[in-house]
Amino acid sequence: MLVILHPDISESSDEYKETWNYLSNLQNITLSTHIVQGQKQKLTEVYLIGETLALNQEDIEALPAVERVIRISEEYRILGRHKDSHRVTGFTYNDVRFGQDNLNIFAGLCAVDNRNHVEMMFKALKENNQQCTRMGAYKPRTNPYSFQGHGKSCLPYVFELAGKYGIKVIAMEITHENQIEEIDECLAATGRPTGIMLQVGTRNTQNFELLKAIGRQNTYPVLLKRGFGITLNESLNAAEYLASEGNSNVIFCLRGVKSDFGSPHRNLVDFAHVPVIKRLTRMPVCIDPSHSVGTREAAPDRIMDLMHATAQGVIAGANMILVDFHPNPVKALVDGPQAMLLDELPVFLEDVEIAHKAYQKRLQLYRKDTP
Amino acid sequence: MLVILHPDISESSDEYKETWNYLSNLQNITLSTHIVQGQKQKLTEVYLIGETLALNQEDIEALPAVERVIRISEEYRILGRHKDSHRVTGFTYNDVRFGQDNLNIFAGLCAVDNRNHVEMMFKALKENNQQCTRMGAYKPRTNPYSFQGHGKSCLPYVFELAGKYGIKVIAMEITHENQIEEIDECLAATGRPTGIMLQVGTRNTQNFELLKAIGRQNTYPVLLKRGFGITLNESLNAAEYLASEGNSNVIFCLRGVKSDFGSPHRNLVDFAHVPVIKRLTRMPVCIDPSHSVGTREAAPDRIMDLMHATAQGVIAGANMILVDFHPNPVKALVDGPQAMLLDELPVFLEDVEIAHKAYQKRLQLYRKDTP
Amino acid sequence: MLVILHPDISESSDEYKETWNYLSNLQNITLSTHIVQGQKQKLTEVYLIGETLALNQEDIEALPAVERVIRISEEYRILGRHKDSHRVTGFTYNDVRFGQDNLNIFAGLCAVDNRNHVEMMFKALKENNQQCTRMGAYKPRTNPYSFQGHGKSCLPYVFELAGKYGIKVIAMEITHENQIEEIDECLAATGRPTGIMLQVGTRNTQNFELLKAIGRQNTYPVLLKRGFGITLNESLNAAEYLASEGNSNVIFCLRGVKSDFGSPHRNLVDFAHVPVIKRLTRMPVCIDPSHSVGTREAAPDRIMDLMHATAQGVIAGANMILVDFHPNPVKALVDGPQAMLLDELPVFLEDVEIAHKAYQKRLQLYRKDTP
Amino acid sequence: MLVILHPDISESSDEYKETWNYLSNLQNITLSTHIVQGQKQKLTEVYLIGETLALNQEDIEALPAVERVIRISEEYRILGRHKDSHRVTGFTYNDVRFGQDNLNIFAGLCAVDNRNHVEMMFKALKENNQQCTRMGAYKPRTNPYSFQGHGKSCLPYVFELAGKYGIKVIAMEITHENQIEEIDECLAATGRPTGIMLQVGTRNTQNFELLKAIGRQNTYPVLLKRGFGITLNESLNAAEYLASEGNSNVIFCLRGVKSDFGSPHRNLVDFAHVPVIKRLTRMPVCIDPSHSVGTREAAPDRIMDLMHATAQGVIAGANMILVDFHPNPVKALVDGPQAMLLDELPVFLEDVEIAHKAYQKRLQLYRKDTP
Secondary structure, three states: OEEEEOOOOOOOOHHHHHHHHHHHOOOOEEEEEEEEEOOOOEEEEEEEEEOHHHOOHHHHHOOOOEEEEEOOOOOOOOOEOOOOOOOOOOEEEOOEEEOOOOOEEEEEEOOOOOHHHHHHHHHHHHHOOOOEEEEOOOOOOOOOOOOOOOHHHHHHHHHHHHHHOOOOEEEEEOOOOHHHHHHHHHHHHOOOOOEEEEEEOHHHOOOHHHHHHHHOOOOOOEEEEOOOOOOHHHHHHHHHHHHHOOOOOEEEEEOOEOOOOOOOOOOEOOHHHHHHHHHHEOOOEEEOHHHHHOOOOEOOOOOEHHHHHHHHHHHOOOOEEEEEEOOOHHHOOOOHHHOEOHHHHHHHHHHHHHHHHHHHHHHHHHHHHOO | OEEEEOOOOOOOOHHHHHHHHHHHOOOOEEEEEEEEEOOOOEEEEEEEEEOHHHOOHHHHHOOOOEEEEEOOOOOOOOOEOOOOOOOOOOEEEOOEEEOOOOOEEEEEEOOOOOHHHHHHHHHHHHHOOOOEEEEOOOOOOOOOOOOOOOHHHHHHHHHHHHHHOOOOEEEEEOOOOHHHHHHHHHHHHOOOOOEEEEEEOHHHOOOHHHHHHHHOOOOOOEEEEOOOOOOHHHHHHHHHHHHHOOOOOEEEEEOOEOOOOOOOOOOEOOHHHHHHHHHHEOOOEEEOHHHHHOOOOEOOOOOEHHHHHHHHHHHOOOOEEEEEEOOOHHHOOOOHHHOEOHHHHHHHHHHHHHHHHHHHHHHHHHHHHOO | OEEEEOOOOOOOOHHHHHHHHHHHOOOOEEEEEEEEEOOOOEEEEEEEEEOHHHOOHHHHHOOOOEEEEEOOOOOOOOOEOOOOOOOOOOEEEOOEEEOOOOOEEEEEEOOOOOHHHHHHHHHHHHHOOOOEEEEOOOOOOOOOOOOOOOHHHHHHHHHHHHHHOOOOEEEEEOOOOHHHHHHHHHHHHOOOOOEEEEEEOHHHOOOHHHHHHHHOOOOOOEEEEOOOOOOHHHHHHHHHHHHHOOOOOEEEEEOOEOOOOOOOOOOEOOHHHHHHHHHHEOOOEEEOHHHHHOOOOEOOOOOEHHHHHHHHHHHOOOOEEEEEEOOOHHHOOOOHHHOEOHHHHHHHHHHHHHHHHHHHHHHHHHHHHOO | OEEEEOOOOOOOOHHHHHHHHHHHOOOOEEEEEEEEEOOOOEEEEEEEEEOHHHOOHHHHHOOOOEEEEEOOOOOOOOOEOOOOOOOOOOEEEOOEEEOOOOOEEEEEEOOOOOHHHHHHHHHHHHHOOOOEEEEOOOOOOOOOOOOOOOHHHHHHHHHHHHHHOOOOEEEEEOOOOHHHHHHHHHHHHOOOOOEEEEEEOHHHOOOHHHHHHHHOOOOOOEEEEOOOOOOHHHHHHHHHHHHHOOOOOEEEEEOOEOOOOOOOOOOEOOHHHHHHHHHHEOOOEEEOHHHHHOOOOEOOOOOEHHHHHHHHHHHOOOOEEEEEEOOOHHHOOOOHHHOEOHHHHHHHHHHHHHHHHHHHHHHHHHHHHOO
């Protein structure tokens, strides 16, 4: 059972004391308190763990400091929405806000290949007023003899250049807990010129030891990709591993699922699940059109399938886009054929804007309509 | 090889005669002529069949009546686009235009249950200026002991009421070739008050004998649903069965695929394939959000998943929407839980309009951008 | 509710009359009687349809003619086993017995190409004491421009040669109800020299109109293939369509399912479902290793994968094998690469014999073991 | 390119020296030598890495110490068979031989729950002359709030009891590289009374960092489970990660794949792939009927589906069986419903023996048959 206290309530108030006194004397119940710092206010959430079935919800709702009581189910205990559409979502990291109600774009390199390409990418982002990006240093590859990423050796110039071009957050995949330390040390050594969002790839969605290690730190938020060969429910349970260890600043990323029904796309695009994740959990929802679609083919309307997929995610309320760009896709070491070109960035952003405005209009339509 | 002649060329012109004379004297080649009546002009397409590899494309392009020459591949010989983005698409039936460049909405009953519900549905459509609908009389069901539809007994009142409320086209599933005759006879008996689009369901996508029987008539256009357990390529090949027998007035309908990765939706929504079908074939693309999503669940933004899926299809250029409504879903004999209510129709239409306008803006963006 | 009477009970006996009198006077219950002619005895099964929940099972079991009472569930009403492991299975057709307790082999041509190949095949079968075969005259093909089988034109020589070489039963796929008549007429014209088992292919598993048409005749038994893109439950429901129309001489055939997890095999072999079908229904279970595996590749133990798959099906109790042979696979018009050669037939049969004997030993082991 | 030298050749022989001299002077080629200690002889394999396309295979085959030359493909470079059916397979660990030509049974507890159950299990194994088992200490679970295994705390009594009952090899899943050390320390502390085969679970098949860590040690052989949501090819590539880091004592385990076509089984049993893995790689092949089938349901022949699946794997040449037993399945903390009972162990072993003998007869049949 989750007890949400009135916003900004003070621990020294009488209401708080009376409430706390009552809760802490419940039989066979232990309390766990979470402070959620939202944009405008501070929320105190108290989890009641133990024999909660025996508790009377109305009695607790009547306590003076209590705003609302939610019965939580076993699944997604911390990240879950538990059928309460008013629960606060999201977090702010390095001055960038992530929530179920806004949209951030992370255009960048799937894999860092050399300093020059990184700088060209950052320059293009700055020129287009972007402050987030993706940069792959550690690349898990199906074949052990394929290029595995430059690893920590490229971090110094990536971070330094990020600072130079005003990049606030870089989504960066990690495949081993030691890499958190490598990233942290390099950020410290370069004066923390940028922020990092730790990304867990689709092959590691159920690598629970990695998730637990990432969950034990609170410095960096996490971008967890859906497992491409497991159910949505299993992937959402994996996200809960992060939260259960203490880090609930988690964004969930749809990236298509493996199915021969997806062909000629690389994966079967699953962006119809954007609203599902928002209904089941409080995680912001990211879409990755590049890995879902995996091709630069276009329809006769001159719009590439991956742009169509992007628009589909955004018009349904996606909160983040992870997309591959490259200054010279032919020379990209990983996934070149699906990358967009730097001079396509302005049109990409304009297209996303059209879909985003359409989503906002839709929001108004349904707000007006439903009482 | 496909030879497209100048639009509106007369068969009595010298250019035509010279061209025809040349083509008909080619060795080991037989000719097959198709007339495509577009919105503004008449197109003559001549298929060259046989040893076309030996032909010189430039020689043929130089003939006086020839507009363009397209080398066609084996797959989707007639319905295929064959990498030519300028090929004409679509057809007009009963004054309604169907093409890859416009949008028609077919809201209606999944299964006809009684006259009263049919009339309530038609009335709501008329009040909202709709002239197309869906009405299921013949229902293929997984279990032989489930309700199988009222069959031909309901046709008279469905057609009569359609006429009364100005319905121009009804999409109606058929499961046996005899039903074409039943429909035809009933339409004749009632004075042809409406038009019918023959719908082939997902369980019959590879029922080639049914497809051939439907393909042999040209009275009614066809709506072919994607097979839910086969690849897209296999479903598109099935559409070609219709065309190979003579009927190329075919609309292809995405309706989700069977996969446990789609849960909690009924199927895994596949609307990212909208642009793919337009690239590979000249068929208008329909989406069926009701059977794809299969639930009325909504996200915290108050928008139902099936509305999100609809918007996703439309913003990517879908040309037709097949959607279940019902005056009283609880009493619906088939698929009640996914049906929308009659009083949700205005908001549904408004939402579709927002997504459609967004698609048109996107079209302009890319037209401007690409030379 | 299903009431099984004592074997070989006479309708003129007092026990029968008393029983029938009782049953026919039950309120809100209608009776439907099925006679099952087994190998040694005649069984009378009476289905009680209607408000059976209100009936007292013990009262009915106490009636003098009643052997046993089984509560049946909605699914697989007629073909289902309904948790009763003692229900009689199978049937005899043209002197060949088909049941859940024996094994028949149908080696033959996937598609009839010419008279010579048919005769070579039959000759090889006769030399190896085989009296069943498969012969495809009507071939449903994914691409409309592929060879669709010789159809009824080849039937006369196929039937005549079958008679000449002592073939008792030919499994032959049909794709349209008219083909039943074509087959029937040709059999009559040639003096019924052989028997036919009507085969429904995987693309028509849910072609309910075809199933109903086949179910309405009792002359020919049916071999129904599992749908390759639907669940097992859905395929078993499709079999029930045959029975619900009156024909319960149905054999169910496993042939692999579509999944990219099956590669490098053509389909993902599903023969672990052999015991499942026997548990859920009373249908004999066929396996089709040729279409499941789809290749002649062999392991380093020199045994082809398709022979391994065959042995796997047989050691788990399969009752029928449908397997492609061809005198000259390179020249086969359909599915040549997976066909076995005529001179491999003796080893094939010996291998099946090893697996079958192993299954029988296993049967003894568990009979001994369980009381 | 792989150069296999004559068996048991001495490095001091003239033939060896001449050969080595030639190979080491090849331009743009580096050499990597692997010694394979087989049952009867020692094999020296020299990998030529670099510009091998330019090499003349015949020249190298003519060298005095060279037995055979194999052109290797990129995939499965070390573990692959490279179309050579004569390559040596397998290894011996703790006096137990593992190869593509024999069979080992690992019956045991899915998850260690308490000392008593472990001892009951070991006792039953000893009474049935078994020296291998499975014991889960570290359990990766979909839900973070489920029991995660007793971890290292149970190792001392598991190892001690294993020694007491003569267990030679325990297959034990690990989920983090640190657990190798925990196991190693505990084995050392208890006097190495038993051996351990490190098992990698299906959720970690593409956890490449874990695979690399395990591959860097040679003390323990590895049992790698197929990924349940990836292709066979991807799983085999994952195995190569182990070998590329130095450990090629790898057994590959089939355990079913995720698919709703598998229902009512827990997974879709994939044992038809047993011969495929033997053809593509030199790894011994294990089957896990418990997790594939996931139920104790039986057919009317009284044989449980999981026994049928076991027999299917064995008759196709499986080399190892991993199977769940439990003294009291109802009280098992993980996967109780699929476990077999201790008193079913003798019948299980007898059933496996029947299938194994059938496989050996089949081997003889094909040896006799093919020249």
